[in-house]
Amino acid sequence: MNFKEKIRVIPDYPQPGIRFKDITTLLQDGAAYRAAIDELKEQLKDVEIDVIVGPEARGFVVGAPLAYALGVGFVPVRKKGKLPGETIEASYSLEYGKDLLAMHKDAIKPGQKVLIADDLLATGGTISATLDLVKQLQGVPVAAAFLIELNYLEGRKKLDGLNVVSLVQYD
Numbered sequence: 402m403n404f405k406e407k408i409r410v411i412p413d414y415p416q417p418g419i420r421f422k423d424i425t426t427l428l429q430d431g432a433a434y435r436a437a438i439d440e441l442k443e444q445l446k447d448v449e450i451d452v453i454v455g456p457e458a459r460g461f462v463v464g465a466p467l468a469y470a471l472g473v474g475f476v477p478v479r480k481k482g483k484l485p486g487e488t489i490e491a492s493y494s495l496e497y498g499k500d501l502l503a504m505h506k507d508a509i510k511p512g513q514k515v516l517i518a519d520d521l522l523a524t525g526g527t528i529s530a531t532l533d534l535v536k537q538l539q540g541v542p543v544a545a546a547f548l549i550e551l552n553y554l555e556g557r558k559k560l561d562g563l564n565v566v567s568l569v570q571y572d
């Protein structure tokens with residue numbers, strides 16, 4: 402399946418100069434959505450995974466169905482103030498903003514093998530903060546999976562050699 406043709410690119414959103422990669426056009430196509438999750442599963446078939454961690458909001462749309470397909474748990478990472486239990490936090494900046502991410506303190510057990518999933522890797526700020534949260538709880542990051550990678554922002558370089566899988570790349 403050609404996933405790139407299912408993704409709509411919107412110029413100058415949310416700020417002038419940003420070419421926004423809109424995955425809603427892929428998600429609304431049931432066959433494409435299923436094929437994308439199946440393809441990530443296939444590309445990760447040799448990776449041992451205990452749990453998937455995904456950042457709000459678009460990370461849920463990739464991480465949760467992948468967790469279901471692999472039969473592993475899903476841990477949500479949320480923007481500060483949204484989780485009801487005791488949390489740990491990490492700060493991050495992204496292509497167009499800055500914020501704090503949080504995860505429940507008891508969400509990962511030390512030594513668990515963690516896959517991080519999100520819709521898109523841009524500067525790598527969100528995933529670096531997510532990795533920081535995983536490491537604070539002594540989880541072991543084994544790979545990161547994305548629908549989209551923006552090569553020109555070099556987010557992969559921030560992930561120090563972590564196994565990165567992405568379905569569609571933009572140069």
Ligand SMILES: O=P(O)(O)OC[C@H]1O[C@H](OP(=O)(O)OP(=O)(O)O)[C@H](O)[C@@H]1O
Nearest residue numbers: 457458459495496522523524525526527
């Ligand atoms: O690699 P980065 O530079 O960190 O950028 C990528 C992140 O930015 C977007 O999320 P956003 O913070 O816009 O939130 P949303 O998922 O709630 O829309 C996207 O879903 C990734 O999580």
Ligand SMILES: Nc1ncnc2[nH]cnc12
Nearest residue numbers: 420421422423496521523
């Ligand atoms: N260019 C982009 N398109 C969609 N989501 C993004 N998140 C960060 N940069 C983005």
